[in-house]
Amino acid sequence: MTQSVVVQVGQCGNQVGYRFWDLALREYASVNKRGLYDDATSSFFRNVDWRWDECAGLTLASLNPQAVLVDMEEGVISQILQGPLRELFDSAQLLTDVSGSGNNWATGHMTYGSVYRELIVDKLRKAAELCDCLQCFFLIHSLGGGTGSGLGTRVLGLLEEEFPGVSRIVTSMYPSAEDDVITSPYNSVLAMRELTEHAHCVLPVENQSLMDIVQKIQMVAHGAKPELMVRRNATLSSGQGGVHEVEKPFDAMNNIVANLLLNMTSSARFEGCLNVDLNEIAMNLVPFPRLHYLVPSLAPLYTLADVNAVPRRLDQMFSDAFSKDYQLIHANPKQSMYLACALMVRGNVHVSDLRRNIERLRPSLSFVSWNQEGWKTGLCSVPPVGHSHSLLALANNTCVKLNFMELKERFSKLYRKKAHLHHFLHVEGMDLGCFTEATSSLDSLIEEYDSLDATKDQATPDPLRLRIAT
Amino acid sequence: MSVVTVQLGQCGNQVGQELFDVLCSDALAGHRKTYSTASCERFFHLTSQGDLEARAVLIDMEPKAINSSMTKALKGGRWRYGEASHFSQKQGSGNNWANGFCVHGPRHKDAVEELVRREVERCDRLAGLMTMMSVAGGTGSGVGTYITQCLRDIYPASFILNHLTWPYGTGEVILQNYNSVLTLAHLYQLSDAIVVHENDTVHGICSRLLNIKAIAFTDINRVIAHQLGGVLQPALTPDSNGVYSLNPLGELVSALCCHPEYKLLSVSTIPQMPSSSVPYSSFSWTGLLKHLRQMLISNTKMEEGIDWHVRPPPASGRIRSVAGSSFNTSLANLLILRGKDVYCAETGNFEEATIYTPWLSPAEAFSAWKSPIPFNKYEKSATLVSNSQALLGPLEDIVRKAWNMFASRAYIHQYDTFGISEDNFLDSFTALEQVVSSYRELKS
Numbered sequence: 001m002t003q004s005v006v007v008q009v010g011q012c013g014n015q016v017g018y019r020f021w022d023l024a025l026r027e028y029a030s031v032n033k034r035g036l037y038d039d040a041t042s043s044f045f046r047n048v049d050w051r052w053d054e055c056a057g058l059t060l061a062s063l064n065p066q067a068v069l070v071d072m073e074e075g076v077i078s079q080i081l082q083g084p085l086r087e088l089f090d091s092a093q094l095l096t097d098v099s100g101s102g103n104n105w106a107t108g109h110m111t112y113g114s115v116y117r118e119l120i121v122d123k124l125r126k127a128a129e130l131c132d133c134l135q136c137f138f139l140i141h142s143l144g145g146g147t148g149s150g151l152g153t154r155v156l157g158l159l160e161e162e163f164p165g166v167s168r169i170v171t172s173m174y175p176s177a178e179d180d181v182i183t184s185p186y187n188s189v190l191a192m193r194e195l196t197e198h199a200h201c202v203l204p205v206e207n208q209s210l211m212d213i214v215q216k217i218q219m220v221a222h223g224a225k226p227e228l229m230v231r232r233n234a235t236l237s238s239g240q241g242g243v244h245e246v247e248k249p250f251d252a253m254n255n256i257v258a259n260l261l262l263n264m265t266s267s268a269r270f271e272g273c274l275n276v277d278l279n280e281i282a283m284n285l286v287p288f289p290r291l292h293y294l295v296p297s298l299a300p301l302y303t304l305a306d307v308n309a310v311p312r313r314l315d316q317m318f319s320d321a322f323s324k325d326y327q328l329i330h331a332n333p334k335q336s337m338y339l340a341c342a343l344m345v346r347g348n349v350h351v352s353d354l355r356r357n358i359e360r361l362r363p364s365l366s367f368v369s370w371n372q373e374g375w376k377t378g379l380c381s382v383p384p385v386g387h388s389h390s391l392l393a394l395a396n397n398t399c400v401k402l403n404f405m406e407l408k409e410r411f412s413k414l415y416r417k418k419a420h421l422h423h424f425l426h427v428e429g430m431d432l433g434c435f436t437e438a439t440s441s442l443d444s445l446i447e448e449y450d451s452l453d454a455t456k457d458q459a460t461p462d463p464l465r466l467r468i469a470t
Numbered sequence: 471m472s473v474v475t476v477q478l479g480q481c482g483n484q485v486g487q488e489l490f491d492v493l494c495s496d497a498l499a500g501h502r503k504t505y506s507t508a509s510c511e512r513f514f515h516l517t518s519q520g521d522l523e524a525r526a527v528l529i530d531m532e533p534k535a536i537n538s539s540m541t542k543a544l545k546g547g548r549w550r551y552g553e554a555s556h557f558s559q560k561q562g563s564g565n566n567w568a569n570g571f572c573v574h575g576p577r578h579k580d581a582v583e584e585l586v587r588r589e590v591e592r593c594d595r596l597a598g599l600m601t602m603m604s605v606a607g608g609t610g611s612g613v614g615t616y617i618t619q620c621l622r623d624i625y626p627a628s629f630i631l632n633h634l635t636w637p638y639g640t641g642e643v644i645l646q647n648y649n650s651v652l653t654l655a656h657l658y659q660l661s662d663a664i665v666v667h668e669n670d671t672v673h674g675i676c677s678r679l680l681n682i683k684a685i686a687f688t689d690i691n692r693v694i695a696h697q698l699g700g701v702l703q704p705a706l707t708p709d710s711n712g713v714y715s716l717n718p719l720g721e722l723v724s725a726l727c728c729h730p731e732y733k734l735l736s737v738s739t740i741p742q743m744p745s746s747s748v749p750y751s752s753f754s755w756t757g758l759l760k761h762l763r764q765m766l767i768s769n770t771k772m773e774e775g776i777d778w779h780v781r782p783p784p785a786s787g788r789i790r791s792v793a794g795s796s797f798n799t800s801l802a803n804l805l806i807l808r809g810k811d812v813y814c815a816e817t818g819n820f821e822e823a824t825i826y827t828p829w830l831s832p833a834e835a836f837s838a839w840k841s842p843i844p845f846n847k848y849e850k851s852a853t854l855v856s857n858s859q860a861l862l863g864p865l866e867d868i869v870r871k872a873w874n875m876f877a878s879r880a881y882i883h884q885y886d887t888f889g890i891s892e893d894n895f896l897d898s899f900t901a902l903e904q905v906v907s908s909y910r911e912l913k914s
Contacts, residue, residue, distance in 0.1 A: 001533065002561045039533070133560035271534055273687040274642075275480055279564035280608075284644040287880035339880075340644050352685035355673065358640055370878045373641030373871065376565075379687075462870065463877035466899055468907040 001039040002135035004265065004278070005127045006067040009155055010108075010148025012173050013141040014069055014076040015250060020140070020258035021065050021085060023385075027262060030385050031270070037062070040269045046130055066131060068093050068123050070155065072112055072147045073100040092126060095119060101146025105187040106427035106434075108150020109194075114429070116151075121158055128163060136167040136278045138261060139199075143191045144175035144184035153194035160198045167279060169264075170199045171257060174329065174403065176208035177410065183420050185411040190434065192407075193441040200282045201292040203260065204400065206329040210253035213237070216325065217252075217301050236301045238386070259384065260296050260328065263392040266346050267380040274351070276344060276378030284376040285340045285396045291448060294342075294394040295333055297326045300387065314349065314389065318357035321393040322365070329403055336399035337456045338367045342376040347389030349379060368452060369460040398456075401449035408442055415439075471716050472512055472593035473702070475526040475600045476586060476617060479610025480535040481635050482603040483528050484687065487539040488695035489602070490514075490524045494549045496703060496846050505843045508704040508714040514549060515592050522549040525593065527585045528556035529617070531563050531574050531609045555589065557581050563608025567649040568888035570612015571656075575620075582617055583624065590625075598629030598662075598719035606637035606646035611653040615660075622660045629719040632661045633698065636668040639867060645881060647872035652890070654865075655898035658733060658905060662723045665701070665735045666861055667694045671771040678774050679742045696846055697737045700853035705806055705839035715839070725837040726802045726857045728830070731908040736860040738765055739853045740773050753850045755807070755815035762805075762854055763819050769798040769860050782824035799912045800826050800858035806839045809850035813840065827912045862909045869902050 008017030028041050037047040045063040065088055071077050074096050080089065095116060101108040128134050137159050141152035159168050172195065175184040195202050214237050236259050237252035267276040286292045299320040300313065321343075324332040345354060354377055367374050384390050414420065415435065424430050477486035490513065497509035514522040524543070528536045528551060536556050543550045557578065563570040590596055599621055603610030614632075621630060634653070637646045657664060672693045676682045682689050704714035707721050715721055727733050740762045741753060761773050768780035780796050807815050817838050826835045845851050875881065876895055885895075 135561050271538055273484070275532070275534055275562075277532060277562040277564060279562065280643075283564045283566050283608075283881075283884055286884075287878075289883055350684045350686045351690070352673070352677070352683075355638060355640065362640070370874045370880055371644065373639065374644050375641035376644050377642050462874055465870070465873055466896075466903045468900075468903050 001042055002133045002268070002278070003043055003066055003131035004136040004138055005124075005131065005134065006044070006065070006138045006140065007070070007124070007155060007159075008067065009070045009139065009141045009152035010145055011071065011073065011076050012145070013148045013152065014071055014080065016140050016171070016173070016254045016257045017067065017069065018080050018085065019251060019254040020261055021067070021088065023255065023258045023262060025063075027385055031382055042132070043265065043269045063088060064090060066127055068095070068127055070095045070120065070147075070151060072097040072108065072151065074098060093123065095123060101150055102423075103181050103183050103187065104146045104423055104427065105150035105190045106424045106430040108146040108148075108152070109154045109190070110150070110427050110429035112147070112151050113154035117158070120155060121162055124159065124162065134163070134166055136169055137163070139168065139170045141170070142173035142175070143188040144173070144179050144181045145187060148173075149187040149191040153191045153198075156194055156198045167200045167282060168198065169201055169203070169278070169282070170195060171203045171205060171261065174204050174206045174407070176206055177406070178208075183414075183423070185407060185414055186420070186424065188407055189411045189442055190438045192404075193438040196290050196441055196445055199292065201286055201294055203294055203296050203394070204329050204403070205257055205260070205296065206403075207253065209328050209330055210256055212325070213256060213301060214252045220302060236298060256298065256328070260298060260392065263298065263344060263346060263384065263390060264394070266382060266384070267344055267378040270380050270382040272378065272380035272382075274377060274379040276342075276376070280376070281342060281394065285342055285394060287339055287371070287396070288448070290445060291339065291396065293396070293400045295331055295397050295400060296328045297321045297393045297395070298328070299326055299391050301326070314353055315357060315360070317389065317391050318361060321391050322361060329400070331397070331399040331403060333395050333397040333399045334365060336366070336397050337453055338365055338374060339396040339398070339452065340371060340374040340376065341396070342378070342394040344378045344380070344392040344394070345389065346380045346391075347383030347387065348381075349389050351379065354379065366456055369455060369458075398449045398453045401446050401453065404442060404446050408439070408446070411439070471595040471597050472525055473597050473600055473719060474586065474589045474593065475513075475524070475602060476529060476621075477526055477539075478529045478601060478603040478614040478617065479607055480530065481607070482601070482610050482614070483530055483535045483539045485635060485691045485694050486526060486528070486602045487542055488688070488691040489698055490526065490543065490549060491546060492692075492695040492699040492846060493703065494522060496699060498548065502843050504714065505704055505841070512597065512702075512704065512718070515552075523552045524549060525589055526551060526555060527582070527589055529558070529582055529609075529613065531559045531570070531613065532561060533558040555585060557585055563612055565606075565608045565643050565645050565649070566884055566888060567608060567612040567615075567645075567652045568885040568890035570608045570614070571616045571652070572889035574609065575613045575616025579616070579620055583620055586621065595716070596625075596628055597717055598631060599625065600631045600633060600719070602633045604635040604637065605650040605653045606643045607649065611649040615653050615656045618657060618660045629662050629723055630660070631663050631665060631719050631722070632657055633665045634667070635694065636666055636864060636868075638669045638673070639864070642669070645884075647868050647875060648881065648885070648895075650868045651872045651898050651902055652895070654905070655901040658901060661733060662719075663727045663735055664733050665698070665737060665855070667697070667737065668864055675742055675772050679772055680744050693742070696742075697739045697853065700739055700806060700808065700845055700851060701737060701855055703808075703841070703845060705808070705841040707839045708837065722804065722855065725804045726855060728802065728834070731905065732801050732857055734857065734861045734865070734905075734909070736771075736856050736858070737853065738762065738771060738856070739851065740765070741848060741851065742772065745847065748847055755811065755850060758850060758852050759815065759817065759819065762852055766800065766803070766854060766856060766858065767798050767825055768796060769863075771860070782822065784824070798859050800835065800856055801830065801912060802826075802835045802837075802857045804837045804839065804855040806841075806853040806855070807850075808841045808843060808845040808852075809848065810842075810844065811850070812842050815840075859909050859912055862906065865902070865909070866906055869899070869906060873899060
């Protein structure tokens with residue numbers, strides 16, 4: 001079993017990360033009834049109980065998450081250290097400062113990046129050394145601010161330098177159009193260049209989409225018809241059953257992202273008849289190195305209390321995962337072209353259900369001509385907590401280009417006027433060149449998606465095969 | 471006398487476990503001492519405590535599938551895998567043939583060879599080696615090919631049979647076509663015979679013949695195990711002089727793979743029905759063989775939806791163009807009959823020259839093996855192992871899709887990282903186009 005290390009940077013990154021650890025514990029507790037430290041637990045947690053024996057069982061004090069927590073402000077990490085999960089973390093895994101990055105990518109990337117470079121590398125190295133077989137780094141951050149965006153991408157670069165053989169899967173929170181941070185377009189575009197260059201794959205998530213999903217769940221959970229009674233602890237946004245009981249405002253949204261990560265790694269951690277290891281995800285979904293932005297969607301969002309509803313729900317789950325309301329970014333993949341798609345199924349689902357649904361949905365989807373059967377499938381027998389089955393769809397789809405174009409538009413609005421630019425340029429190591437490089441990187445990325453899109457719906461003839469002389 | 475099986479990757483290990491299950495229950499069923507001894511000797515090692523240990527080595531680059539197969543075998547209680555007969559790592563091959571072939575294979579060559587050597591040494595006489603793997607993933611395909619290469623080097627005089635599982639045509643792994651092309655092209659030089667099962671076909675058998683509503687991979691694997699078991703269990707061959715053949719793999723290879731260009735073998739079994747229906751059904755050899763022959767020539771993989779309009783071309787004049795494109799020409803066929811009244815079975819309709827390619831006489835092209843012992847609860851059953859154009863269609867599909875993807879150079883960087891370049895791909899494509907062309911030419 002391989003291990004993964006989670007690196008959470010910035011306020012958003014740490015809040016999502018915190019939800020992730022809480023839900024991971026809840027999941028392991030429900031799967032691992034005897035409370036013994038096993039292979040599956042070792043993917044994310046280390047066993048630190050020196051008195052460990054078969055009978056002692058899993059207690060919070062004996063598990064240490066394989067994580068590094070970085071923030072340039074103390075607020076979020078202090079809260080973590082005062083909350084119920086405080087026993088989990090070791091101070092050696094934490095890196096904090098006091099003044100924050102002021103929503104400035106340059107401050108995060110250049111200033112703090114240089115100041116803390118050695119310390120960060122040291123902490124990462126310590127975390128890596130404690131792993132038996134390190135397979136993957138999960139980076140969680142947001143793009144709109146300064147620390148997550150700037151320092152986070154600096155950490156990404158360091159991960160590539162120091163651990164070139166280890167995968168880097170990045171979960172990035174993209175700012176919505178109504179984001180309250182004015183400089184978020186700058187921060188995002190500057191960060192995106194780093195993501196395109198240094199990440200193996202990126203899971204973009206938008207706050208607005210998460211909010212819509214949470215509202216949808218609440219509508220069904222609190223209103224609607226009596227026969228649609230929702231099991232409260234079985235919604236995607238529920239943290240119930242975790243250690244942390246009181247729900248804070250962003251918790252529901254962050255839980256969704258935490259579930260995304262749990263579902264993505266489930267097949268690597270738990271048994272199943274068609275396993276999907278972490279390295280298989282990037283291998284199958286990234287046809288060209290820079291086109292590694294995977295649109296995530298999760299279904300179902302909630303489980304109905306009525307057990308009789310189960311059979312219809314299975315096919316509905318597949319349909320939902322492809323509907324635009326279930327995507328974690330504002331996108332409609334059905335209207336664009338798929339380069340590749342992964343279906344990671346958890347729970348009591350058979351291969352015939354999977355094949356049937358693929359055949360059913362395939363005609364309504366548009367795949368690129370050279371990957372008409374571009375499906376990567378995985379079946380894991382362990383369902384997530386509170387559900388009997390679930391589906392995570394990761395789509396490498398050209399619809400992301402629309403999100404990038406919108407981001408570019410918001411960036412240009414500010415850049416044209418040179419608004420707030422001086423804050424960035426004052427930072428040592430930063431100059432206009434960084435901006436132009438970042439924009440041209442984004443432009444060429446959009447163009448690559450565009451040229452693939454242009455082949456959509458075109459009847460491309462098969463390329464001529466090799467001819468054998470008979 | 472004994473066959474050593476190497477199970478590679480998740481598929482190889484899962485199918486292998488089901489195969490040994492079938493072999494063991496068939497061997498131990500009823501009071502058939504000679505058959506039972508022959509079968510146990512062939513596939514199992516009897517430990518000093520009287521337990522049956524499968525003559526198998528389990529290889530995977532990550533531990534979950536092996537653990538699950540070994541546990542399942544133990545739970546069944548009738549046989550088990552050797553405690554030390556497995557090798558796994560922590561991190562898989564990532565569905566990348568190059569990672570399996572160029573990195574994991576060489577890295578773990580010594581450990582795997584040692585395990586196989588130990589199994590081979592426990593055999594009184596080695597009938598040959600069989601590998602079981604899928605072609606879609608990274609370990610089965612890449613490491614499997616590399617290990618086949620090693621085994622070929624270490625045991626140059628032994629027969630090597632490769633059992634391959636081909637993935638669903640509608641896509642199970644995105645890189646499946648690349649991995650399949652690379653595997654088949656390399657194996658063609660190394661293997662003596664390549665026995666293929668396609669997930670699509672077996673899925674069809676599960677749903678239409680066995681009436682299974684919710685088909686799981688266990689069901690698929692059980693059908694494959696049943697068909698393979700029908701091929702591998704002891705039988706009386708023309709060369710075996712009244713006793714169960716001591717050289718099953720050798721005889722299979724010489725019956726079917728007389729030409730190095732033609733190594734792809736498909737398997738059909740008749741009857742296949744839900745086990746609840748078996749006690750209420752009775753069969754005649756005439757009926758079974760008639761259906762099986764029509765399945766062969768019309769290229770239908772199961773006894774449902776057979777096209778009875780397909781006929782072999784008229785013998786006179788050898789005007790093949792009249793035959794119609796749906797006729798499946800065979801190079802060679804091996805019919806294995808098991809069960810009651812097997813010596814009364816008439817196999818004449820498989821010996822007609824019109825169903826074979828002209829440059830091999832029916833006497834050379836057709837072989838029949840028989841066993842009076844019923845197999846796996848069927849009173850009468852017939853298995854046909856065929857070297858024919860049956861796999862031409864699926865093979866062409868794989869090559870076409872892989873070529874389309876290659877033309878756009880998608881994913882090539884993933885293979886390049888591990889040491890397989892565009893040139894390696896081109897070599898493999900060339901080799902397979904040659905195979906495709908040879909099978910297509912069987913018509914003339």
